[in-house]
Amino acid sequence: MSAFLQKIGKPGRTALLAAPGVLFFFIFFVVPLASLFLLSLDKPTLGNASIQWLFDFRNFERFFSRSIYYEAAIRSAGLAALVSVIALILGYPLAYLIAKTTDVRRNTTLMILVLSAMQLDMVIRLFGLMVLMGDVGLINEFLRWLGLVGDEPLPLMYNFAGVVVGLVQFSLPFMILSLVGVIQGINPALEEAARSLGARRWQTFWKITIPLSMPGILAGLLLVFAISFSSYVVPTLMGGWKVVVLPIHIFQQVAELGKWQFGAAIAAIMFAISFLVMLIYQRAAIQASGGRI
Incomplete structure (x- = not known):
């Protein structure tokens, strides 16, 4: 085997x-x-799922001629963008803490906490959120016990906010894992040099740490956006079919x-939107990082 590999050369x-x-990529993706x-x-x-090779654009005309569909596209993209920003705001401090923690035991504990959220199936995790945030869930029952709400519960679920919470809860570990390795790779000497030149901690953070961690920020944003934009289960369970996004329309039309x-x-339109947003993200990140990506 080794002789064969040597014979065919490095290319x-x-x-x-x-x-x-x-x-595998060609057969199961392309x-x-x-x-x-x-x-x-x-x-x-x-009821026909076979390709007929009839080039007809009526399906796309129907999508753009009815507001229920293109408004769902705008809603899906806006929801995914909002979840990406929230996940970045919540995930960056924890990722920074994990990356800068030198104690092995503490670092391992923090990583276990992050990874443990990914061990359970998404549906099980969402059912747990439903128990917590439902009309008779733990939060509303606790608020009733305190006398802060009456017979009308707080609308924590089956709305846009509930879907945002569900998507953030699901995608947050992906954001953290995307950031930890990049932050760990930042040379501490650069931050120490900035501090020695008189920069305050927050100035060092914004001028040195954030720009150098831009590749991880970009990767996390892209990953969370893709997960949120294509999610069907979270809007269905946490939105109660009231927050209609593109995956729900696809399921309704096909199934x-x-x-x-x-x-x-x-x-196809959903794929095109996702691909376009990824290109915009990448171009903006390249400019923000000075071409390091």
């Missing part, structure tokens, strides 16, 4: 090692995605109405 070894991953795009261009046919072509068109 051949690289191609050989990359071949399984590339093949092919389904291309099929989805082709299906979205077919003539709307109820309930059998309109595969229109559901594929919504999915």
Whole structure:
């Protein structure tokens, strides 16, 4: 085997090692995605999921001609952007603490707390939130016991705020993990040099630490945005079908109405929006970091 690898040379070894991953990516991502795009261009046919090679743009015309669909796209993008910002605000201090903690036991404990949130299935975690935030949940019952609310409970669920809380709770560990490694990679000598030149702690943080951790911020924002933008379970359970986002429309069109072509068109538009937002994020981050990304 080693003689064979030496014979094919370094470029051949690289191609050989990359071949399984590339093949898997092509079969299970590129092919389904291309099929989805082709299906979205077919003539709307109820209950038919096969590609007919009929290039018809009526599915996209329907999406942009009805406000219920393009408003859902705006709502989905706005929700994902808001969740990304909140996750960054909540996750950066904890990631900074983990990265700067030198005590091995304390650092391990903090990492276990972050990773433990990812061990349970998302549905189980959301059911736990429902027990906490429901109309007769722990929060409302505690507030009733204190006499702060009456018979009308606080609307903590089945609204936009409930969906935001659910998405932040689910995506926060991904933001923290994206930031920890980057912050740990920042050379402490740079911060010490800034302090020795008279910079205050907050000046060092904003002028040195934040710019150098921009790659982790970018990665976390992109990851949280993608998770939130494509989430179906969280808006369904925490929003109670009242916060209608694009994944809910896709499910309704395909699973309930059998309109595969229109559901594929919504999915194609959703993919295009996500890809466009990622390009905008990357360009803005490159400019903010001085071209280091």
